[in-house]
Amino acid sequence: MEEQYNQEAVDAIINKGNSIPGQSLTSNPDEPRPFEGAPEFVNFKEALDYTVGELLEKDTYMSIMAAVGDGVPILDLVMQITYVGFRDGRWNPDLMMMLIEPLIYVLMALAEKADIEYRIDDEDDDDDDDSMLEEKARNIAEVAKEKMKDSGVIPTSVVPSEIVSKIQEAEVPQSLLSKSEEEEEFTEQSSLLERGQ
Numbered sequence: 001m002e003e004q005y006n007q008e009a010v011d012a013i014i015n016k017g018n019s020i021p022g023q024s025l026t027s028n029p030d031e032p033r034p035f036e037g038a039p040e041f042v043n044f045k046e047a048l049d050y051t052v053g054e055l056l057e058k059d060t061y062m063s064i065m066a067a068v069g070d071g072v073p074i075l076d077l078v079m080q081i082t083y084v085g086f087r088d089g090r091w092n093p094d095l096m097m098m099l100i101e102p103l104i105y106v107l108m109a110l111a112e113k114a115d116i117e118y119r120i121d122d123e124d125d126d127d128d129d130d131s132m133l134e135e136k137a138r139n140i141a142e143v144a145k146e147k148m149k150d151s152g153v154i155p156t157s158v159v160p161s162e163i164v165s166k167i168q169e170a171e172v173p174q175s176l177l178s179k180s181e182e183e184e185e186f187t188e189q190s191s192l193l194e195r196g197q
Contacts, residue, residue, distance in 0.1 A: 034089030041091045044098055045160060050090070051081065051099065052106055052163050056170050061110070068111050068118045075121040075141045078103045079134070100137050102159045104144045109154055109167050120145050 027033070041047035054060055067077060081103060082096045091099070104120065111118040121141045147158075154164050 035087055037089060039089055039091045039095070041095065044095060047085075047091050047095055047099060048102055048160070048163060051085065051103065052166060055081075055106065055110065056166065061170075064107065065111065065114050065116055068107065069116045071119060073119045073121045074104055074107045074111070075137060077107060079137055097133075097136065101140045101144055102163075104141055105154045105159050106163070106167060108144070109164075110170075113167065113170070114172050 041050065055064060064077060068074065078100055082091075082099050085091055085099075086093060086096045108118065108120070121138055154167075
């Protein structure tokens with residue numbers, strides 16, 4: 001007997017975006033993807049130091065704070081940062097999960113330093129389709145929200161004190177759209193004749 005496949009069902013499976021069973025066995029073993037090899041970081045503190053250093057770079061800081069200011073939840077940003085790190089072979093899934101809570105606190109502290117209102121997670125999003133990873137991350141975010149509400153400071157048991165001091169010492173980059181001191185001085189004068197030389 002010859003088996004007949006329903007082409008619509010096959011197309012639905014392919015277009016769903018999930019990997020096909022056995023797909024990982026078809027890749028070339030001589031050219032593994034970054035996450036298939038040994039991770040770059042195996043030490044929690046080193047991985048957190050690296051990530052915070054990346055977040056404090058001016059361009060990265062400006063784009064992350066712009067996203068937070070536009071209403072993107074901090075949990076979504078942290079999930080993206082940690083997933084990209086895993087995908088690029090920087091850490092394994094266990095270290096990825098360990099980095100979620102401290103990075104939530106770091107982004108909260110950076111947003112407060114820049115005086116930007118933030119949302120920790122999307123409270124309206126009650127999907128039953130959340131993966132176990134997303135559910136765990138949401139639980140971690142709830143704990144972080146409660147800890148920050150009670151004390152208002154980053155717990156040193158979660159984020160090492162050296163990283164907290166790095167965040168406190170970091171300068172908030174000035175936006176390209178904000179006025180410089182010369183422009184503010186010029187706009188305070190009522191006419192060009194008062195400006196003088």
